[in-house]
Amino acid sequence: MKDEAKSQSLFDDSPLWKQHWVGMPEFVMEDHSPQRSLIIHFRCEEDVLSFSKLIDQPISLKQKSLWHPKAENRTIADKVYVDES
DSSP states (O other): OHHHHHHHHHHSSSOTHHHHOTTOOOOOOOOOOOSOOOOOOOSSHHHHHHHHHHHTOOOOTTOOOOOSSOOOOOOSTTOOOOOOO
16 A cells, blocks of 8 residues: 555656756657558568568568668667756
């Protein structure tokens, strides 16, 4: 019951985080979802290899999807907020 009360206090009209959020930068989540998706079926491994060469991207046995053109890996590990004042 104590944990439930703590959880509810985080999501009520005046959550505790608001007092610590003053002056923090605004965050806007960009939409990175695909514009269109397509399922492609291959008759044999030779066809997979041919398609892989055509799009200039490797296709592994366990791979379920890919981006075309090839997407850059996006990482947040090298990003930090800095107070320049």
